[in-house]
Amino acid sequence: MKDKMSEILNSIPKMEENLKAIRDVLLTNLVMLGEIPSPTFHEQPRMNFLVNRFNQYNLINCSTDEIGNGLGILPGKTGEKNILLVAHMDSEYAEKTDHTISIQPNSVTGPGVADNALGLAVIASLPYILEKLGIELNSNLVLMGSARSLGAGNLEGIRFFLDNTDINISTGLSVEGVRLGRLSNSAVGMARCEVHYWVPEGYDWTQFGAVSSIVTVNEFINRILEIPTPNRPSTNIVFSSISSGRGFSKVSTEAELKFEIQSESEEMVEQLLQQINNIAIEIASKTASRVVVKELSRRKPGGIDFSHPLVTNARRIMEVMDIKPRITPSMSELSAFIDAGIPALTIGISSFETIEKSAESVKIDPMYKGIAQLISLLIAIDKGYCDEY
Numbered sequence: 001m002k003d004k005m006s007e008i009l010n011s012i013p014k015m016e017e018n019l020k021a022i023r024d025v026l027l028t029n030l031v032m033l034g035e036i037p038s039p040t041f042h043e044q045p046r047m048n049f050l051v052n053r054f055n056q057y058n059l060i061n062c063s064t065d066e067i068g069n070g071l072g073i074l075p076g077k078t079g080e081k082n083i084l085l086v087a088h089m090d091s092e093y094a095e096k097t098d099h100t101i102s103i104q105p106n107s108v109t110g111p112g113v114a115d116n117a118l119g120l121a122v123i124a125s126l127p128y129i130l131e132k133l134g135i136e137l138n139s140n141l142v143l144m145g146s147a148r149s150l151g152a153g154n155l156e157g158i159r160f161f162l163d164n165t166d167i168n169i170s171t172g173l174s175v176e177g178v179r180l181g182r183l184s185n186s187a188v189g190m191a192r193c194e195v196h197y198w199v200p201e202g203y204d205w206t207q208f209g210a211v212s213s214i215v216t217v218n219e220f221i222n223r224i225l226e227i228p229t230p231n232r233p234s235t236n237i238v239f240s241s242i243s244s245g246r247g248f249s250k251v252s253t254e255a256e257l258k259f260e261i262q263s264e265s266e267e268m269v270e271q272l273l274q275q276i277n278n279i280a281i282e283i284a285s286k287t288a289s290r291v292v293v294k295e296l297s298r299r300k301p302g303g304i305d306f307s308h309p310l311v312t313n314a315r316r317i318m319e320v321m322d323i324k325p326r327i328t329p330s331m332s333e334l335s336a337f338i339d340a341g342i343p344a345l346t347i348g349i350s351s352f353e354t355i356e357k358s359a360e361s362v363k364i365d366p367m368y369k370g371i372a373q374l375i376s377l378l379i380a381i382d383k384g385y386c387d388e389y
Contacts (some may be wrong), residue, residue, distance in 0.1 A: 004385050005313060009320045015133065015371040017388070018323070022129050026367065027103060027151060029124045034110050034117035037095040041152040043068055043145075046089050046187045050124055050145045057127035059143070067160040073140055074127050081139040081170040083381055084342075086127070086158055086333050087119035088149035092314050107353045108365050114360040118177030118349055120145055129371065137382040142167060142222035146333060151192070154297035158336040171310065171381050172337040172344030175329070177362060180235070180370045181323045182331030182348035186303025187338055188234075188267040191261045192296045195220065195280060197291045198254040213255035214244045216287055222258065223279045227272065232319065233264035237272065264301050299331055302338040310343050310386040317376045321369055343388065347374060 018157065038046040047070040054062040054072030060188065062072040066165030090271060093099070101117075110117075123143050130136070142175035146157035162169070197213045197220075221239065229235040237259060240386040244255035261272045279291050284291035306327075318325050329344040337344035347372035380386050 004383070005316060005380060008379050008383075008385075009316065010378055012320055015375065016368050018133060019129070019368040019371055022125065022132055022363070024126050024195065025120060025128055027108065027364070027372075028115070030108060030117055030121035031101045031103065033099045033115050033120050033124065034108075035099045037093065037097065037099050038089055038091045039092040039094055039110070040148055040150045042095065043089040043147045046120075047145055047147065049378045050089070050120065053124045054143065055126075059127060063336070065161065065164075067157045069161055070145040070147075071158045071161075071326075072127075072143050074130070074143065076137045076139045076141070078138040079273055080165050081382070082142055083121055083139050083378065084142045084144065084167075084169045084172045085378075086146050086172065087123045087147040087175045088116050088146045088157070088333060089120060090150050091117070091151060092150060095229075098114070104330050107361050108364060109353075109359050111388045114177040114350075114352060116177050118362055118367070119175040122175055122349055122374065130375070134249050135375065135379070137378065139170075139382045141378070142169065149333065152296045155299075155333060155336050158333045159339070159376055162336055162340045162342070169340075169342050171386065172333075172342050174333040174337070174344065174346040175374065176332060176346060176348050178350055178352055179326060179348045180351050180366045180373075181318065181326045182320070182328055183311070183314055183325045184334055184346035185306065185308065185327075186302075186329050187299055187331060187335040188302060188329040189263045189301040190297075190299040190331055191273050192298075193256040193259055193261070193273070193276075194294045194296060195259070195346055196292045196294070197253070197284070197289055200211055203261075212244075212252040213289065214252045215221070216253040216283060216289055217242060217244065217257050220280060220379070223283070224259075224276060227275055229272070229284055230268070230283040233268055234270050235261075235263035235265070235272070237261055242388060266300055269298075274313060299335045303329075303334070304343050305370070306389075308343065310345060310381070310388075313349070313380045313386050314345055314377055316367070317373055317380070321373060323369065323373065343386075345377075349374070 050070040061074035093111040148156035240258040
């Protein structure tokens with residue numbers, strides 16, 4: 001019996017080579033999108049550019065919605081299925097950050113290039129790329145830049161779209177700039193939180209237990225570290241950042257801590273969050289300080305099985321391309337697909353070259369391999385090879 005995937009797999013080397021001809025278009029879109037500041041809740045300028053690109057490529061239903069997602073549909077020959085490709089538009093970099101992007105012989109460097117200007121540039125360039133390769137799918141491709149994804153955005157853009165669209169989405173792909181080889185078919189449960197400590201005006205620094213907010217937060221962290229976390233279900237508490245203090249000879253009166261609870265069990269996330277809330281309140285009561293624990297975002301665990309045809313064929317494509325799969329749970333738009341019951345994956349396009357505090361750098365040559373991987377997977381989905389029966 002002939003392998004259904006063989007024709008797709010055999011075509012990959014030629015496709016990867018042909019993709020080098022689209023370098024200028026891809027990098028132009030990457031620079032143009034990346035140089036538009038797009039912090040969470042302020043994505044409209046970047047969305048406007050994306051939708052304009054969709055219009056230039058003659059997509060249908062080019063539009064935005066109440067949340068600020070940017071959408072366009074590349075119609076298929078039959079339109080029997082709808083495949084949703086999404087890349088988040090927001091970035092962790094503030095508007096005041098210098099967003100200048102520089103192109104070197106084999107890398108692109110700038111704030112947010114990896115997360116996620118490159119992923120968005122691939123979405124913006126895909127209609128042009130498919131046309132140049134002479135590829136026409138039967139399925140409709142719904143291309144979307146999602147708003148309000150990161151941090152307090154809590155995937156609001158993609159969730160709003162999936163909750164309100166009349167389009168029946170058969171399969172979803174979340175496109176991230178990095179890393180090539182990333183293959184996420186599941187999401188971990190997660191609660192992302194901020195803790196704010198501060199002391200009121202007229203605070204009595206002579207009272208027993210009175211300490212600066214730095215010491216208070218340090219005590220808070222130590223108490224959290226004492227909480228036992230199980231190996232099964234796999235559970236972890238990650239401290240992301242801490243800020244406090246105004247300089248020498250000044251007692252710190254405010255502090256902020258950011259952390260994430262991650263677990264394969266939703267119940268474990270809830271249990272740990274309650275324990276941490278209790279610790280915060282206890283420490284605050286002992287020191288007469290004030291505390292607020294704020295939950296910024298939440299994810300539910302879940303996903304498709306490792307044996308699902310979508311995962312299996314994605315791995316086969318990577319194997320043919322000598323890409324080593326990085327099977328890791330995701331906290332991207334994949335979580336929203338899982339909640340909606342839509343089979344989906346998250347994949348990466350290129351590789352990091354360097355990561356700096358004020359900039360990111362991605363390699364150019366691996367981009368062709370990453371895009372060939374994406375298009376090959378799209379063809380397999382379109383032909384029904386990734387459907388679960």
